Amino acid sequence: MENNFEQLIATLQTSSSYNDCLCEIRCILEKQNSELSSSFISQFYQSILILEHWTWQLFSQNSHQWIEKPNYLELIHTLALFNKNLIVNYEDIEASTKGSLLFPDTIDCINVIFEKFEKTNDENDPFIVIVSLWYDNLCCFLYINAEFEMSTIIIHINNYMARNYIMTDQYNFYLKQLHQSPLSQSIFTAKQLFYIKTCSLFLSTYLYTKPSDFLYTSEELIHHFGANYVQVILLHTCTIESWSTQLLACITHLITLFASCCWWGEEKRSQTKIVFPTELATCEYINALIRIIDYKPFYQSITTKRSNDQTIILEVTLYRILNIAQNGDFLWFLRSKISLPDTLLNIAKISPCDKMRLCIYATLGEILCDENLKELKISDSAGSLFFNMFEEAWQNPSKKFKQIPILLLLKCLLNVSKIDAFQQQIADINKVSFLIEICDQYPIIYDILWALSFNHNIQEQLRSNTSFITKLTYLPKECDNQIRKFSYGILWNLEINHENSRTLVINNEKTFDIMISYSHQDKIFCKKLYDELINIGYRVWIDFDQMHGNIMDAMAQAIEQSNIILICMSEQYRRSNYCRAEANYAFQRRIKIVPILLQQHYKPDGWLLFLVSQLIYVNFTKYEFSQAMKMLIKELKASVINDVCLVNVKLKEEVNITIPMTSIPPEPLS
Incomplete structure (x- = not known):
C-alpha cells in the first residue's frame, strides 16, 4: 500500500473527486502511527509535504463543505496524530x-x-476543533524547538493571537x-x-523565548487577565479531584501563560503586585500551587516528553514554586509548609522527566537547610543528576540535554552551588575540572566556581590546577567587570593568609566607625540607613557604586579600617558570594559584627547562621525605622543590650564563636 503513496498524493492535486484516495491515504498514515517508521518520512518526504500544504489550503478555503464529509474528517484527525508523533517520537528526524x-x-x-474563525457564530463549529488541533501541534513543536519561534509566520501568529484573542x-x-x-x-x-487553551499555550511558548519587540509588556498582559486567572486557580484547586479533562486543559495553560509572563518580565516584583497586592494573597496562591503538585493521581501520567496536560501542569507549577523560592520574599512561607519536601521527593522518585527532577532538586536546595539536605542525601542525587545532564548536553552539538539548554542547567547549578552540602558533593565527585574545561564558553561558570571555592576540598582541587590559577591571574x-569580579573572588578564597596582603592597612588607626555590608538589592534601605548614621555623627563606609578594580582588596581595606561591620541580613545577602566573602573576612579579622534584619520572616541559615548565631541583631522589619535606629545605636555603643531580638537558633556544641564586642561612641556632629 505504501508504494502507492506518492500516486495517491498526486491524485489530491489533479482530481476533484477522490474519496477512495482519502481513505487509502488515511490507512497508510494509521499504519505509520503504529509503526513510527522514520524511513517512511525519509522516503516520502516530498509527498508528505504536499499533503501538509494541501491540508492548510483546505483550512483556508471559503467553503466548509468538506467538514461534513467523514472521509475528510477521518483523514485530518489521522494526520493530526501523525504530526504529533512526528514531533514527539521521531527523534532521529531533523527539526528543520x-x-x-x-x-x-x-x-x-x-x-x-x-x-473564518472569527466569522462563525457557532461556539462548537467543527472547523474550530480541527484548526485548534493544528495549532496545538505547532505549539508542541515550538516548545521543543524554540529556535523556530523567531520565524516570520510564528511571530505573526503570536501577535495576532495576543491582539485579537487574549x-x-x-x-x-x-x-x-x-x-x-x-x-x-x-x-x-x-x-x-x-481562546483559553490553544491561544494561551501558543503565546506562553513564544514568551519563554523572551521576544524583544512584542506588542505588549508582561505587565500589560498580567494586568489584563491576572485577576481572573488568580480567582480561577484559588477556586478550583480546592476540588482538583472533580476536574474534567477540559478544565484541566484550561487551568494548565492559564498557569503556563502566567508563568511565561513572569519569566519574560524577569520575575519583577511589580508584576506580582498587580495580582497579589498583599502578603496574604500571595500565600493563598502558593497554597493553591502546592495543592496542584500534591494531587497524586497526576503522578501516574507523567511522561518524559511533556505530551499530556498532567505532565505540563506539574512541570510548570513546580517551576513557579522554584521561582518563588529563588525570589526569596516568600521563601519563609515555603519553608513553613512541613509536608512540601516530602511531596517534592515523592514526585522526584516517580517522575521519568529529568527537567522536572532538576526543578525539584533546585527547589529543595532553596527550602531546606544544609543539615536537612545532608540527612536526606539530596545533594548526592542532585549532584549526579546535574552533571550527567551537563556532560551529555556538552557532548551534544545542540548543547542541549533533551531540549534543556546547557545555559539553563548552569543557571540552576549557580543557585545550588551556594549550598554547602551541594558544594561538598561536587567536591566528592570531582567535577571541578569539567567546569574549568567549559568555562570559556559559559562565563557564568566563573560565578559558580567562586561559590564553590568557599569549600575547602574544592579549594584544593582548584589550587592543584596550576594552569587555571595562572589564567585567573591574567x-x-x-x-x-563581571569576569574580573569573579576572578578576584576565586583568587581571594584560595589565599591562605590574607594578613600578608600589601594592600591592607593594619594598625590601630581606624578611618571609619562603621562599614555597612549589604546586598545591592537592599540599596535603597541601606542608603537611608547610611544617611541616618552620618547625620548622627558616625564615620561610615559603604559601597554604593559597586567597586571596580580589585574589589576584594578594596573590601579588605574597608573592613580593616572600620571598627564595626554592620551586616544587613536578607535572603539575597546570604546568596551573594561577595557578601559571604566580606562577612567571612570580618569574622576572621575579629572585627565586631552587628547584624540587622532587613527582610521580613527571614531567618539566617547556612554560612550566615554560622557567623551570627551567637550575636544580637536588630530587627528593622519588626519596628518602625526610628525605633529600630535607636536600638541599633544602643548596640553600636554597647556590647550587650536588652531591647532587641535574639536569633532563635543554636550552633552545634563543638562550635564556639566569640566575637570581640567593643563599643564606639559616635563622633560629635560638626
Whole structure:
C-alpha cells in the first residue's frame, strides 16, 4: 500500500473527486502511527509535504463543505496524530525537516483561517476543533524547538493571537465563566477552549523565548487577565479531584501563560503586585500551587516528553514554586509548609522527566537547610543528576540535554552551588575540572566556581590546577567587570593568609566607625540607613557604586579600617558570594559584627547562621525605622543590650564563636 503513496498524493492535486484516495491515504498514515517508521518520512518526504500544504489550503478555503464529509474528517484527525508523533517520537528526524512539514505556507493562509474563525457564530463549529488541533501541534513543536519561534509566520501568529484573542474582553468573559463551582460542561465550547487553551499555550511558548519587540509588556498582559486567572486557580484547586479533562486543559495553560509572563518580565516584583497586592494573597496562591503538585493521581501520567496536560501542569507549577523560592520574599512561607519536601521527593522518585527532577532538586536546595539536605542525601542525587545532564548536553552539538539548554542547567547549578552540602558533593565527585574545561564558553561558570571555592576540598582541587590559577591571574586584565569580579573572588578564597596582603592597612588607626555590608538589592534601605548614621555623627563606609578594580582588596581595606561591620541580613545577602566573602573576612579579622534584619520572616541559615548565631541583631522589619535606629545605636555603643531580638537558633556544641564586642561612641556632629 505504501508504494502507492506518492500516486495517491498526486491524485489530491489533479482530481476533484477522490474519496477512495482519502481513505487509502488515511490507512497508510494509521499504519505509520503504529509503526513510527522514520524511513517512511525519509522516503516520502516530498509527498508528505504536499499533503501538509494541501491540508492548510483546505483550512483556508471559503467553503466548509468538506467538514461534513467523514472521509475528510477521518483523514485530518489521522494526520493530526501523525504530526504529533512526528514531533514527539521521531527523534532521529531533523527539526528543520519537521518544521518544513508542519509550518503553513504563507501568512495570507493564516489570516484567512483566522478570519473564518472569527466569522462563525457557532461556539462548537467543527472547523474550530480541527484548526485548534493544528495549532496545538505547532505549539508542541515550538516548545521543543524554540529556535523556530523567531520565524516570520510564528511571530505573526503570536501577535495576532495576543491582539485579537487574549487581550480582548471575550478572553476575560471566558475566564469569568470559570468563576463558579461546580462547572457546567456546556461552557467548554470549541471556541472557549481555543481562546483559553490553544491561544494561551501558543503565546506562553513564544514568551519563554523572551521576544524583544512584542506588542505588549508582561505587565500589560498580567494586568489584563491576572485577576481572573488568580480567582480561577484559588477556586478550583480546592476540588482538583472533580476536574474534567477540559478544565484541566484550561487551568494548565492559564498557569503556563502566567508563568511565561513572569519569566519574560524577569520575575519583577511589580508584576506580582498587580495580582497579589498583599502578603496574604500571595500565600493563598502558593497554597493553591502546592495543592496542584500534591494531587497524586497526576503522578501516574507523567511522561518524559511533556505530551499530556498532567505532565505540563506539574512541570510548570513546580517551576513557579522554584521561582518563588529563588525570589526569596516568600521563601519563609515555603519553608513553613512541613509536608512540601516530602511531596517534592515523592514526585522526584516517580517522575521519568529529568527537567522536572532538576526543578525539584533546585527547589529543595532553596527550602531546606544544609543539615536537612545532608540527612536526606539530596545533594548526592542532585549532584549526579546535574552533571550527567551537563556532560551529555556538552557532548551534544545542540548543547542541549533533551531540549534543556546547557545555559539553563548552569543557571540552576549557580543557585545550588551556594549550598554547602551541594558544594561538598561536587567536591566528592570531582567535577571541578569539567567546569574549568567549559568555562570559556559559559562565563557564568566563573560565578559558580567562586561559590564553590568557599569549600575547602574544592579549594584544593582548584589550587592543584596550576594552569587555571595562572589564567585567573591574567583574566582581570583582559575581561569585563563581571569576569574580573569573579576572578578576584576565586583568587581571594584560595589565599591562605590574607594578613600578608600589601594592600591592607593594619594598625590601630581606624578611618571609619562603621562599614555597612549589604546586598545591592537592599540599596535603597541601606542608603537611608547610611544617611541616618552620618547625620548622627558616625564615620561610615559603604559601597554604593559597586567597586571596580580589585574589589576584594578594596573590601579588605574597608573592613580593616572600620571598627564595626554592620551586616544587613536578607535572603539575597546570604546568596551573594561577595557578601559571604566580606562577612567571612570580618569574622576572621575579629572585627565586631552587628547584624540587622532587613527582610521580613527571614531567618539566617547556612554560612550566615554560622557567623551570627551567637550575636544580637536588630530587627528593622519588626519596628518602625526610628525605633529600630535607636536600638541599633544602643548596640553600636554597647556590647550587650536588652531591647532587641535574639536569633532563635543554636550552633552545634563543638562550635564556639566569640566575637570581640567593643563599643564606639559616635563622633560629635560638626
